[in-house]
Amino acid sequence: MHVTVLKRTLTDVIKHGKSLYQHASVALLGSLPNRCQLCQQRIEQLDYQQWFPYQVLSGICQVCLVASLYQHEVCLGCGREIPLLQAYCGKCLKHTPMLVIAPCSYHQGLGPLIAAIKYQQQCAPLNAITQQLATRINQLIEHKLIRAPQVLIPVPLHPNRLRQRGFNQAWLIAHRLSKILNIPLDDTSLIRVVDTVPQADLSGKQRRENCHNAFKLSDSVSYQRVALIDDVVTTGTTVDEIARLFSQQYIYVQTWCLARAEAPGLLD
Known part of the structure; x- marks a missing residue:
């Protein structure tokens, strides 16, 4: 019984730690100098993580990315x-x-x-x-x-x-x-x-x-x-x-x- 509880506690700690690490990584990478290679403007993350959790938009801004995709x-x-x-x-x-x-x-x-x-x-x-x-x-x-x-x-x-x-x-x-x-x-x-x-x-x-x-x-x-x-x-x-x-x-x-x-x- 105690072993099972301990395993669950360790699993929760690992998951929580992984989540904190992912959030910290996203925050750090999102704060680094990051310019769009097409328009040369600074890339703002805006709501990118809402669509793609734990991902940092880099190399291309949202405006240029959306404009470049098929529109039909x-x-x-x-x-x-x-x-x-x-x-x-x-x-x-x-x-x-x-x-x-x-x-x-x-x-x-x-x-x-x-x-x-x-x-x-x-x-x-x-x-x-x-x-x-x-x-x-x-x-x-x-x-x-x-x-x-x-x-x-x-x-x-x-x-x-x-x-x-x-x-x-x-x-x-x-x-x-x-x-x-x-x-x-x-x-x-x-x-x-x-x-x-x-x-x-x-x-x-x-x-x-x-x-x-x-x-x-x-x-x-x-x-x-x-x-x-x-x-x-x-x-x-x-x-x-x-x-x-x-x-x-x-x-x-x-x-x-x-x-x-x-x-x-x-x-x-």
Whole structure:
């Protein structure tokens, strides 16, 4: 009896201590110098913690963040604007391409921040944008437009590129999503076996050739549903190449990213 009471008391103390630590951490981080990388204004926390408890808004202010998100529903296939919340536009319904989930367009606001995360290691806004991605995912799951995957798989870097850059931004996003959504992260089943050249300045054909056979799956993959995690989807060449490997094993694939770069003219 006394042992049970003691265990409960210790558990309550630990929980209380953890709560105090979280509140103190938020208060401390929220008081540090923190400017928006888009408008350069000081970031005020306002009601951010009411929406996302124990999270500190950093790297981007609420005004710029909200303004950069999709202000309309978009097709999860091609990214074009659609009038209602649904998976595909009429054109994509004919061939149901792979679902790409993102909270915003790369070309309409957050592109510079996402590029800075990858190339300049300016990761301050990563948590806030990832939180918006998680919110978008939960919305789509709630409306039964997507099914939650069994596992999150970040698009891997080749070991040479990982040593050069020092981190894999896709892994950072997947790790954060794993904690928010309580979905396991698997960073061993998918391997990049070819050290491909950067794709930013390549044409569509060159991207396809660059990624061809650049990845392989381990022999122990036993999932039915996976979500590929990346920072941005442009032509979709990389995720399509990876999806082809999973499809050969009858594994359903969707892609989650911080932003998608739609085809030229699609948003005009």
